[in-house]
Amino acid sequence: MLGSKPEICVLGAGVVGLSTALAILEDVPSVNVTVVADKFLSQTLSYGAGGFFRPEENIGPDRETIKRWAKCSYDRYSDLAINDPAFLKNNLVETIVTSSVRPLNDNERNALFPERFKYGIFWTTIITDPRYYMPYLQQKIENHGGTIHQRTIDSFESLLEWKYFDLIVNCTGLEASKLTDDHRLTPIRGQTFKVKAPWIRHFYFADGAYILPGRDYVTLGGIKDYGNSNMAISELDRKSIWTRCVELVPSLEKAQVEFEWVGLRPQRQPVRVEMEKLCLFNNETTNIVHNYGHGGHGVTLSWGTAKDAASMVCRSLFKSKL
Template structure:
């Protein structure tokens, strides 16, 4: 059997690796036109903190995706591969001046080893009249390190990576027995999915080695230390296709982050970055028999629409999508009997 994965961002790579684990005798190939720094995954902060807005088809499935994802990242964190893969443990705070529900997260409270209410002293760790807060311990994945690590691991396990722009599923007719679509925002055209929209994000990366914890505030404000620096963010601009750095957004990010931690004014600038998060109100992980109109139907499993939570939740949706591939493969075998 030959399975093709379209897309080589975080979702595509974790899905391809999971397929290799489950189908040891199959040929798994990745087909993509964007790699590493050209993917949306490369820009992401990579902190495991899926929002309560992250939604699968049911509440139980959503929780399973989050739980499976955390176990995946935590297993890497505890392994000898952690430093190479760019995975580590990180603690942080989320603060609010408005509503206590903003700092609560029922999924994370069940999954993370620590997720608790912040006390009065902790509310004063950052400038601002914070009224509510939570402390948590979670996982950080540095995409810049994990993407090449995962690609190398995939190739070492006899995986093949092809550089090609796929404009239509019909172009893959006869090449693969099953296709897994992990094209992110590319699925907007490939699947004619107008419910998939970009949410633009912009960040600043700085050197501030004295920052050892993550901090979240309101208005999509966050300060997240990583392997090579500290990410300052951010913005969440619905249905914006702008990929250029906006100086107004940059000034807003600086003002909000500096107000939380004034010491950041002394940080050393590394770079600006922005990306378009592929958002769908309900993340699409489902099978489809795609009618090519001329050469029959293709068996496809879709896995896209994670919004700003593709890094942290990709292992869970990868595992789920592989189960759907197994179902399609089983139905093919049964049809031959």
């Protein structure tokens, strides 16, 4: 520690990285936090996400941890939606959003989807639009005294050669496969439409298709292409998404397409949230807290994993006092 405060570097500026930086600034006493990334805001994967809260159990490490991360994030987003002026059958959902989950009755189901589905559920959830949430996070980081630095980092050694940090927090998503040689990371290609359809007031999720109303656009999607790193728009996927979504909600046929988006989700089983002691150059060791591998659940889990990462940072820096 060269100065009066420990120097913390958060690598990565997607929703996970920005959430982690803010959680550290809020939870860890007397630290300097620098967010370092080569891409910010609209250049990141997170910026194009639908922001739909729908946790899944199969992304590990175990059901109780996923439930805790998801509930922490859900409570955070609920509080922001209610109190912050900047923001206007799934068993795991049912244990977190208990008050609003109920089966669709026959009349409701047939009115929405005549003779198509035998079962459906209704619940109230949260859509956290990254196009607004991420600038909010970045501004909160700066308000708390954090700094933002755009820089390409190809190794932990090159980061520390540029500037000394007492601890590194690795939130680099797919890039973590290069930084850590983590072969568990897999890209999951996604493709969506962003359309103008202000009459869509509810989300729909069926047969792999999803329709998610946001503040400015409705997101239409339903592609999970494991291991595919192709960032080009696929005509086949375009047709598949459009056909399935219009079959689900026919009024979307008249929606105006604003733009299309492709992104690579960083999937790892399980999501990696842990501390590691690495031996780098000069045989010196550096503590690194990893927080990556959220796949398509970055927004859903980001605040929960950020709080765990912040706790690990605190224990590493001040373990002698705890």
